[in-house]
Amino acid sequence: MSAPIIDRLALIGVGLIGGSIARAAREYGAVREIVATARSEATRRRVVELGFADRVVETNAEAAKDADLVIVCIPVGASGPVAAEIASSLKPGAIVSDVGSVKNQVLKDMAPHIPPSVNLIPAHPVAGTENSGPDSGFSELFVNRWCILTPAEDADAQAVEKLKAFWTALGANVEVMTAEHHDMVLAITSHLPHLIAYTIVGTAEEFSNVSRSEVLKFSAGGFRDFTRIAASDPTMWRDVFLHNKDAVLEMLAQFNEDLAKLTRAMRRGDGDVLFDHFTKTRAIRRGIVQIGQDSAAPDFGRSHPPKGGGAIPRPYSDE
Ligand code: NAP
Numbered sequence: 001m002s003a004p005i006i007d008r009l010a011l012i013g014v015g016l017i018g019g020s021i022a023r024a025a026r027e028y029g030a031v032r033e034i035v036a037t038a039r040s041e042a043t044r045r046r047v048v049e050l051g052f053a054d055r056v057v058e059t060n061a062e063a064a065k066d067a068d069l070v071i072v073c074i075p076v077g078a079s080g081p082v083a084a085e086i087a088s089s090l091k092p093g094a095i096v097s098d099v100g101s102v103k104n105q106v107l108k109d110m111a112p113h114i115p116p117s118v119n120l121i122p123a124h125p126v127a128g129t130e131n132s133g134p135d136s137g138f139s140e141l142f143v144n145r146w147c148i149l150t151p152a153e154d155a156d157a158q159a160v161e162k163l164k165a166f167w168t169a170l171g172a173n174v175e176v177m178t179a180e181h182h183d184m185v186l187a188i189t190s191h192l193p194h195l196i197a198y199t200i201v202g203t204a205e206e207f208s209n210v211s212r213s214e215v216l217k218f219s220a221g222g223f224r225d226f227t228r229i230a231a232s233d234p235t236m237w238r239d240v241f242l243h244n245k246d247a248v249l250e251m252l253a254q255f256n257e258d259l260a261k262l263t264r265a266m267r268r269g270d271g272d273v274l275f276d277h278f279t280k281t282r283a284i285r286r287g288i289v290q291i292g293q294d295s296a297a298p299d300f301g302r303s304h305p306p307k308g309g310g311a312i313p314r315p316y317s318d319e
Contacts, residue, residue, distance in 0.1 A: 005165050005166050006031040007032050008068050009030075009033070010069070014036045015073065015134060017125065018132045019135075020138055021142075022036060022052040024141065024171065025166075025169075026139075028169050029156060030166055034052070035053065036055070037058065037060055039074075041149065043133070045132055062089070065089040068163075069094070069097065070096045072098040072099070075100075075235045076102050079100060079106045080110060083114060092118065093119075095118075097121050098110070100124060102243040103182045107152070110154075118158035120152070121149060123163065123167065125142050126174060129141075130228055142170045142171050143172075149177075184250075191241065196226075197229035198229075200223075200226050202230075217219075
């Protein structure tokens with residue numbers, strides 16, 4: 001095995017994403033030492049029991065101290081205060097990154113606190129499940145998934161390369177783009193679909209002509225996949241919509257226009273419009289399968305179950 005890319009990795013937040021990074025970094029030999037922390041005593045205790053970190057410490061500042069790479073793996077709304085908390089503990093030359101599903105606002109929230117001698121390079125692994133907490137992580141989460149880096153224009157090129165090498169070692173394919181572009185792309189590919197899923201599941205719940213048991217019984221007719229997405233963490237998704245508001249609202253306006261077109265076609269009995277639209281969307285789906293971002297099967301899990309047993313994770317929601 002080649003030398004670790006990172007000497008000391010600090011993880012602030014060790015839920016699904018932080019817990020998966022720790023497991024993957026250790027399994028693939030990407031780091032020499034992992035120091036972890038979480039907000040609650042209960043999570044910190046659980047991480048000690050699970051044993052995927054070398055040390056578990058009580059505070060964010062303690063975790064960041066002397067780390068070569070600090071990855072903040074918490075809901076995006078908490079990124080700014082956490083950056084302020086760790087600022088004075090960061091060593092010169094260290095890389096500070098995150099995994100947030102929104103990039104522009106996170107960069108704005110974190111950047112003012114990070115000392116000039118430290119490299120802030122935001123990142124977003126586009127991989128996830130609807131599960132949360134340290135037990136839900138697994139080392140294969142990032143394999144063959146994209147990780148998007150959104151460094152500022154003047155970011156240190158060597159630090160960007162190092163972070164790229166780290167994510168590549170975890171199995172991810174790395175792409176670099178601006179934070180603004182990331183937020184626009186993710187608004188349509190992830191954030192709007194989540195908003196639709198949250199809406200439709202709520203609508204079904206309120207639909208009084210259909211009993212609850214019928215909704216559950218016949219859920220395989222498309223509704224089931226929406227329920228899985230709508231089971232995603234409420235804190236994380238509240239923060240995503242509050243922090244990527246402009247891009248999501250823009251996509252939502254476009255979506256409403258397109259929905260109105262299909263509604264009009266249905267009302268007028270214009271089958272050609274519906275058929276042409278569905279033919280176009282079918283081609284998009286086939287394209288996604290072809291480039292290996294999903295299986296042709298309607299419902300699938302990872303080929304490798306999480307280490308230490310447990311259920312095979314469901315398809316990927318994020319993210
Ligand atoms: P998670 O499983 O709920 O874990 C969140 C972790 O953050 C926990 O360790 C939690 O500690 C800690 N935390 C929560 N609030 C905090 C605060 N105010 N200060 C310090 N620590 C705090 O969440 P996750 O799914 O790993 O998501 C983390 C980040 O990854 C989010 O920014 C999300 O946008 C991004 N992301 C998620 C997915 C996905 O599919 N889930 C995919 C890609 C990126 P306690 O347990 O002690 O509360």
